[in-house]
Each structure stands twice: as C-alpha cells, then as structure tokens.
Amino acid sequence: MLIWLNHVCLQSEFITGVFMQIHVQSVRRAAAALVCAVALTSLTACNSDTDAAQSAGGSTPSKAAKASPAAESNGIEKLSAKEIYDTGMKTNAEAGSFHEKMEREGTESDLRLSAAECVGTVEISEKGSFEIIRKGNDIWAKPDSTFAKGMNSALGKNAFSTEKWTRGTSSNALMAKLASWCHQEQVSAPDTLDAGSKAVKGKVTTVDGQQAVPIVLTEKGESVTWYVATTGKPYFIKQDSSRDDMQDLTDSDFGGAVGAKAPSGAVVEAPAA
Template identity: 30%
Template sequence: MSKLSRTRPRAAGAACTAAVLALLVPACSDDGGSGGDKGDSTADLSAQEISDRAKQELLDAESVHLTLTDKGRDVDKDDPAEMDLRLDRDGNCTGTLSFGANGGTAELVKQGDKVWMKPDEAFWKSQVPRGQGAAAAELFKDRYVHGTTKNPMLKGLSEVCDLKELQDDVSDDAGSDDDAKDLRKGAVTTVDGTRVIPLTGKDDDGKDTTLYVAAEGKPYLVRATEKGDGTDRTTTLTDYDKPVPTKTPSAKDSVDVSKLEEQLREV
C-alpha cells in the first residue's frame, strides 16, 4: 500500500547513530596534555590506544543499551531527536524513538523479522499523509501495529535495531587515513557515576567531538558527543552484552499491519 509506505522515516536514524559511533575510528592522535591518573592502567595508555581498545570492545559487543539525544537545528520530523534502544547483533531490539519537529514518538519491539510499533498521535499525524494520520491515531490508539520486516514502513523504522550493521559501519571506516582525527586525552572524570577518560578532537567536518571511555575495567565507550555548526548530538552506551528483553506485546494489544493498510484505504 503506497500511502503507508511513504511514512518510512530515514532508516529511523541508523545513519545518524552510526555517524556518532564512527567517531571511534581515529587514525592518529596527539597525546600531549595527558591527564590520566598514574596507576590506572587504561588512563596510562595513549589516546590512540584507548580509542582502539574502546572501538574493539564495541565491535565485540553482543548487545548494548543505546540512548541518543540530537538537539541539532536541522533535525526534522523524519529524524530521531531521541532514541532509547536495547539492541543486539541478531537485529532484536526494544525501546522508543522520538522524532524532531513534533514528529511524535513510537515504541518499538523487534524479534527476528517480527516487528511491533506503537506510535503516538503526533507520529500518526506527522508521518501519515493527507490528513489520514488523525484517523489512524483514533483507530489504532494504544495498540501496536504488528507485522514483519517485509512491510516497508516497519522495515524502515526497525533498521536501527541492528547492532551488527552499526558495528560494520565503524569497522569499515577504520582503515582509511582520509578519516584521521587527532584525539587528545584529558583528565579522568565521571559520566553518570562511571570514571571515564575523555578523548577530544574534531571530526572530518570540523565539529568538536569527545569520546568518554571507561577508566576502570573494560575500556567501554560510555558516551560520545559531537557539537558545532548546528550539530549537538550525544550518544550514551551502557549494558554491554546484557541480553535484549524478549517479551513481545500480546495479541490483544496488537493489530496486524494489513488491517492498518485496509483502514487507511477506506479513509
């Protein structure tokens, strides 16, 4: 059904998220101004070594809890302004996506090729064209639209669920000298109660970037920020290798996507 297929967000911000995670691929570093604590094994490493180890931990992760906030001036109704997702390498996920310019919010659950999506009223009105959104919001209020990744809209929204795809994006960028980013190591600080080492630099577009890598235990990337020229994006990563919840919405709380398509044809 062509009307519904046009509601596809831009891969639900998968490219946006990958761009932030790709900050982990500097080809060179400047370790001047090291502020690490002596005796802290990770903090004693160079900025390049810390970045390399954090990148490897991300590439090895089986799952992760990812939150993203994008306050950039160009975020529109097809772009995620906020994401809160638990996702894994098998493409399973659960969480919420909130879109810019009052594009609404959608709860998302994906297990294998099965997808459940529960949009709010603002999402329906923003994403479904020619006034049909209000009718869809009323017809399917507080219920999940259920289908598979064969449906264009559900596929487009759920592409963000694939951690492996994001890892591949990071890995593919890693070998290019053209993407070199100078990183400078700062003093150990804390992010949400976790001791971290900040690595600061600029990306290829000249925006200021900071990677916050765990100073103790495994050198996980905890947070990445990108700011400048209308960009203000923060990604936080926690719960590495913690399984994605497997609970799916009940049948009584779900409606098949074919029913949605049928109802919209009648509006």
C-alpha cells in the same frame, strides 16, 4: 566494509512520501557529519594534531564525578587514538547488548539493544513518538497520537493506532526503517576509525563517575569526542558533539538482558511499502 562504517553522511529516511523530513543519523557516525558538506568542510582543513590534542586534554564533560582512586587502569590509554576507538567499539559488541540513550536537536531515543533484539522509545520533535520492539525478524511499533496521525496521513490509510501495535518483519521497508533507529550493527559489525583520521587522544578524565580516555576529532571549532573506559573493560561509554545536529549518547548496562517479546494486546499487520 558496510556503508555505515565509512566516514560518509549516513542517514535513514522513511519510505518515499512518509515523513521524508525525518532523518536518522547513524549513532556512531557523528564523525561523518564533520566531513560532509552539509556539516563542515573536508578534513584537509582540520586543526593540527597538536591543537586537537590540547583541546582533548582540556575536555571535561559536564556533571563529571571523580572515579574511585582505587580503580586499576586497564591500560587502554596507552594505545593510539584509532586503537582506543576500535577497541571500545569491539568491546561493546562483545558484550552482546547494552542500553543506549541518544539526544540530538529535536530527537531522543532510549533503547536497549543486541544484534537480534531491541526495545525502547524514539521521540521526534513535533512529529511524535513511538515504541519499538524487535525480536529477530519480527518488528512491532506503537505510536502516540501525533506520530500515528502523521504516518496515516502520509500513507493514506489507517495503518497506525495508539490502541494497537503494528507488526511487520525486516522485509517490510516501513517497519525496517522504524527499526533502523536501533542501530543493531553496533553489535553485529562494530565500527572502526579510518586510518587517516585526524582524531587524537586526550588525557584521562572522568565522565559520569567513570575514568575514561577521550578521543577527539576537531574541525574549525566543531568537534566530536568519544570516551572509552580506562578501568574495568574498555567499553565505549559516551559521545559528545559540539553541534546540535550531531548526536550525544551514553552507553551502559553492558551484557544486560534486552527482554524483547511480542507485545500483548491488539496487533495489526503493517501495510506493504
């Protein structure tokens, strides 16, 4: 099993000396934050399944809207919490691509991704933002002035410019770290929930107009909730976390074209890490 699939703290850092304070948590590993010492105590102290189930049943996302009463259930809500989670992850991967928006304290990303392509933007509070394109092994990045200044200062050279795209491949450590925000493993190796997880399912609710079943992992008042669609295909559509330092995300536009292509305009080669 890939490391990122395990319930451990998974964070990506830029190469040594380059924005070491910037951390990228795996999009799917909000559960890991609940079991790491930096987040919460071990799961052995989790609430009982009954308490968690009550919490799950009462969980209703903000801005929820009623789904069409004519929508027919796909039956996913009849499965166990693990089966629902695993099915949602697998269904997203089988779609081949999707649009994902992520938010956590000081960080936002808006990306369209597949196993081989990624297009979008990443914004890091006080450190700037950058556009990212990945097509196969080719990676391009274009920063705003704040991000370019910070990167160039850390590297000791003018490798990034707001006027030019910086290009490298997945074998370049720096470019690979920038592209790691895309979390393309979600398509190539979909996540599964540990068999011993205390996550439980709640009652079918509505989220962004879509009927979905929540899967909740709770620890000492902190929680992460995953939502899997109960109509149409059982896509994983949303993640809500109670902590500011754990990511909230939404997935949509499953199977849509990513449209990654080499950018036009000036391009410079990325420095060797």
